[in-house]
Amino acid sequence: xxxxxxxxxxxxxxxxxxxxxxxxxxxxxxxxxxxxxxxxxxxxxxxxxxxxxxxxxxxxxxxxxxxxxxxxxxxxxxxxxxxxxxxxxxxxxxxxxxxxxxxxxxxxxxxxxxxxxxxxxxxxxxxxxxxxxxxxxxxxxxxxxxxxxxxxxxxxxxxxxxxxxxxxxxxxxxxxxxxxxxxxxxxxxxxxxxxxxxxxxxxxxxxxxxxxxxxxxxxxxxxxxxxxxxxxxxxxxxxxxxxxxxxxxxxxxxxxxxxxxxxxxxxxxxxxxxxxxxxxxxxxxxxxxxxxxxxxxxxxxxxxxxxxxxxxxxxxxxxxxxxxxxxxxxxxxxxxxxxxxxxxxxxxxxxxxxxxxxxxxxxxxxxxxxxxxxxxxxxxxxxxxxxxxxxxxxxxxxxxxxxxxxxxxx
Amino acid sequence: xxxxxxxxxxxxxxxxxxxxxxxxxxxxxxxxxxxxxxxxxxxxxxxxxxxxxxxxxxxxxxxxxxxxxxxxxxxxxxxxxxxxxxxxxxxxxxxxxxxxxxxxxxxxxxxxxxxxxxxxxxxxxxxxxxxxxxxxxxxxxxxxxxxxxxxxxxxxxx
Numbered sequence: 001x002x003x004x005x006x007x008x009x010x011x012x013x014x015x016x017x018x019x020x021x022x023x024x025x026x027x028x029x030x031x032x033x034x035x036x037x038x039x040x041x042x043x044x045x046x047x048x049x050x051x052x053x054x055x056x057x058x059x060x061x062x063x064x065x066x067x068x069x070x071x072x073x074x075x076x077x078x079x080x081x082x083x084x085x086x087x088x089x090x091x092x093x094x095x096x097x098x099x100x101x102x103x104x105x106x107x108x109x110x111x112x113x114x115x116x117x118x119x120x121x122x123x124x125x126x127x128x129x130x131x132x133x134x135x136x137x138x139x140x141x142x143x144x145x146x147x148x149x150x151x152x153x154x155x156x157x158x159x160x161x162x163x164x165x166x167x168x169x170x171x172x173x174x175x176x177x178x179x180x181x182x183x184x185x186x187x188x189x190x191x192x193x194x195x196x197x198x199x200x201x202x203x204x205x206x207x208x209x210x211x212x213x214x215x216x217x218x219x220x221x222x223x224x225x226x227x228x229x230x231x232x233x234x235x236x237x238x239x240x241x242x243x244x245x246x247x248x249x250x251x252x253x254x255x256x257x258x259x260x261x262x263x264x265x266x267x268x269x270x271x272x273x274x275x276x277x278x279x280x281x282x283x284x285x286x287x288x289x290x291x292x293x294x295x296x297x298x299x300x301x302x303x304x305x306x307x308x309x310x311x312x313x314x315x316x317x318x319x320x321x322x323x324x325x326x327x328x329x330x331x332x333x334x335x336x337x338x339x340x341x342x343x344x345x346x347x348x349x350x351x352x353x354x355x356x357x358x359x360x361x362x363x364x365x366x367x368x369x370x371x372x373x374x375x376x377x378x379x380x381x382x383x384x385x386x387x388x389x390x391x392x393x394x395x396x397x398x399x400x401x402x403x404x405x406x407x408x409x410x
Numbered sequence: 411x412x413x414x415x416x417x418x419x420x421x422x423x424x425x426x427x428x429x430x431x432x433x434x435x436x437x438x439x440x441x442x443x444x445x446x447x448x449x450x451x452x453x454x455x456x457x458x459x460x461x462x463x464x465x466x467x468x469x470x471x472x473x474x475x476x477x478x479x480x481x482x483x484x485x486x487x488x489x490x491x492x493x494x495x496x497x498x499x500x501x502x503x504x505x506x507x508x509x510x511x512x513x514x515x516x517x518x519x520x521x522x523x524x525x526x527x528x529x530x531x532x533x534x535x536x537x538x539x540x541x542x543x544x545x546x547x548x549x550x551x552x553x554x555x556x557x558x559x560x561x562x563x564x565x566x567x568x
Binding site: 051054055213214217220221225226228229230232233236240387391394395398399402 | 445448449450452453454455458460463465466522526530533
């Protein structure tokens with residue numbers, strides 16, 4: 001088998017079409033795909049531990065049981081320590097969410113004010129005619145001391161701007177409160193809907209660890225003899241691709257979380273490593289996840305330190321720095337090595353996945369594409385190998401001849 | 411059978427015990443190896459692998475006979491392997507291509523040990539894997555010695 005053999009355009013069209021079809025299918029059964037995906041991640045995380053236990057003389061069954069028990073104990077201990085904090089945080093999440101939205105709004109207004117002071121052009125663009133402001137402002141509000149001129153002279157433009165800002169703030173607050181009130185029940189129901197899937201995850205992980213090799217042999221048994229060796233190689237490549245991808249992803253998450261955590265701790269933000277871990281996990285979702293994670297941490301920073309004007313910008317700077325480290329150093333060292341894929345293909349596939357399967361597509365596209373790519377290349381090779389196909393036809397003929405050997409009486 | 415209990419002993423293990431590669435292994439070790447083997451059934455005259463194909467592992471004959479054929483000049487050199495013997499062992503060590511064709515002479519039951527699974531055995535059960543490796547090295551050394559003797563004889567004759 002020639003490893004340097006490049007796949008033709010037809011194979012690549014097949015790979016892209018299959019990936020898109022799978023993503024659309026997976027989107028419809030996301031309740032099953034997500035626990036399976038998380039179980040695969042957990043499998044690749046725990047498989048080295050099972051191997052270590054087996055290397056110490058345990059049987060697979062005992063090693064899997066031992067590792068699973070250790071993990072359960074660890075999670076139980078973590079639950080006891082972190083659980084009360086999470087439940088208390090969850091009980092007042094509605095107020096918190098409203099607070100964070102208001103902080104975000106204030107941050108935007110502050111940013112706009114600062115920008116308009118620094119760049120006069122922006123000031124002219126954002127300032128509206130007085131009569132229009134009168135219409136939109138429901139009631140006059142006191143002028144913000146920070147924006148009032150220092151000499152105490154009435155400044156009409158500043159007063160109008162303050163009025164406009166106050167009106168916008170009041171409107172946004174109403175919207176946020178309405179939003180949290182109307183969606184809180186729906187979100188809770190949606191979370192309840194995901195509970196069985198989450199409970200499925202440890203169960204699946206346990207059986208992946210216990211019966212993974214047996215299941216692989218069961219699948220290989222169904223492969224015709226002519227394709228046997230190449231199929232073995234295909235299984236090896238697919239498993240290797242998945243293992244390297246998920247282990248790379250976990251390593252990347254750990255590196256991101258560590259760097260962000262150190263940076264946030266240095267900036268004096270509370271629970272730096274928890275926030276960094278959350279942001280790093282959110283980055284599993286290409287593009288959107290990173291932005292959402294960054295936004296979350298900026299909001300928390302702005303909310304916790306309302307007097308520090310520059311802190312949110314420092315957090316944004318930290319995120320940009322870690323993102324750059326991620327793209328140019330961490331990713332080539334971790335995931336980059338696992339998927340030998342042209343960056344253009346990767347970006348195009350991410351966009352395509354977002355278009356055909358939304359957020360689920362964005363989340364699943366890389367592992368699905370990696371597996372379909374390897375499978376497509378090897379199946380493409382097999383389908384065009386005339387010798388292997390001829391051997392398969394020959395074996396079929398032998399079996400057919402054997403099956404009808406004594407059917408016809410002489 | 412004691413107290414009406416069925417024997418849990420796998421009959422294939424007895425046959426594997428007679429394979430040179432596994433002769434240093436206990437029955438318990440053999441059970442570990444057996445869990446990694448892939449069983450295949452070939453009809454008489456069916457090709458197992460072709461010359462020039464990339465090998466993925468070694469094959470052990472459990473039942474039947476297998477003929478290995480290699481063209482040398484205008485002639486063909488062939489060897490027959492029966493139950494307990496193995497072939498294609500070089501593929502266990504590297505990703506090189508097969509140097510001969512293997513074809514079933516009779517209906518045959520063959521088990522295969524895949525290279526990546528052998529490497530994983532090296533990590534998880536290094537003692538078992540090192541015993542297999544040692545026997546493999548001995549077999550390869552014997553074959554090399556034989557090849558050298560045959561080449562010398564060929565040179566002397568010519």
